Amino acid sequence: RKEVEQDPGPFNVPEGATVAFNCTYSNSASQSFFWYRQDCRKEPKLLMSVYSSGNEDGRFTAQLNRASQYISLLIRDSKLSDSATYLCVVTRSGNTPLVFGKGTRLSVIA
Amino acid sequence: DADVTQTPRNRITKTGKRIMLECSQTKGHDRMYWYRQDPGLGLRLIYYSFDVKDINKGEISDGYSVSRQAQAKFSLSLESAIPNQTALYFCATSDSGPQQYFGPGTRLTVT
Numbered sequence: 001r002k003e004v005e006q007d008p009g010p011f012n013v014p015e016g017a018t019v020a021f022n023c024t025y026s027n028s029a030s031q032s033f034f035w036y037r038q039d040c041r042k043e044p045k046l047l048m049s050v051y052s053s054g055n056e057d058g059r060f061t062a063q064l065n066r067a068s069q070y071i072s073l074l075i076r077d078s079k080l081s082d083s084a085t086y087l088c089v090v091t092r093s094g095n096t097p098l099v100f101g102k103g104t105r106l107s108v109i110a
Numbered sequence: 111d112a113d114v115t116q117t118p119r120n121r122i123t124k125t126g127k128r129i130m131l132e133c134s135q136t137k138g139h140d141r142m143y144w145y146r147q148d149p150g151l152g153l154r155l156i157y158y159s160f161d162v163k164d165i166n167k168g169e170i171s172d173g174y175s176v177s178r179q180a181q182a183k184f185s186l187s188l189e190s191a192i193p194n195q196t197a198l199y200f201c202a203t204s205d206s207g208p209q210q211y212f213g214p215g216t217r218l219t220v221t
Binding site: 008032034041042043044045046049087091094095097098100101102103 | 143150151152153155158160168198200206207208209210212213214215
């Protein structure tokens with residue numbers, strides 16, 4: 001079983017829609033969690049960290065469920081510019097490398 | 111100027127050739143990483159280095175070697191390139207925190 005699993009998509013949604021991505025991780029020792037965004041043919045960039053209490057950044061909300069080893073990302077009021085691949089990322093500690101999921105592709109359609 | 115640069119940005123080479131991909135960073139980070147990305151397989155870690163004297167194998171190090179010439183420079187070598195090493199290669203850096211900063215990538219094609 002892969003350490004981080006995501007639904008690859010693609011998710012095709014109209015502008016203004018709300019879309020949610022899910023991610024599961026297999027290592028219960030994982031301590032830190034993130035969502036990265038990668039535009040086509042570009043480098044990944046940090047979108048947001050994921051905290052146990054859940055956190056929000058504008059239209060983006062991230063949730064963590066440690067008991068179920070599950071992470072989610074909710075995007076409200078989708079924009080065309082949200083079209084990208086979203087990578088779920090976990091790490092066990094500051095001294096272990098990040099582990100990336102394969103990514104979920106989102107296309108927002110006008 | 112970009113904080114993390116990679117050279118070359120694109121390279122086509124033949125099977126059996128030796129090739130070096132270079133990465134430089136101006137962020138002052140101690141930690142540097144090399145990944146490859148293939149369609150459907152996501153980002154996979156090749157090698158990483160937490161300081162100049164530290165080199166660690168990642169998930170897929172076979173067929174690759176690295177050199178950490180200085181805090182700011184981390185090179186990836188393919189001693190004898192083969193077609194299944196055709197991929198998009200990313201270098202990344204970080205401090206002791208979890209956020210990584212990626213270079214723009216090198217698209218390598220081995221024919």
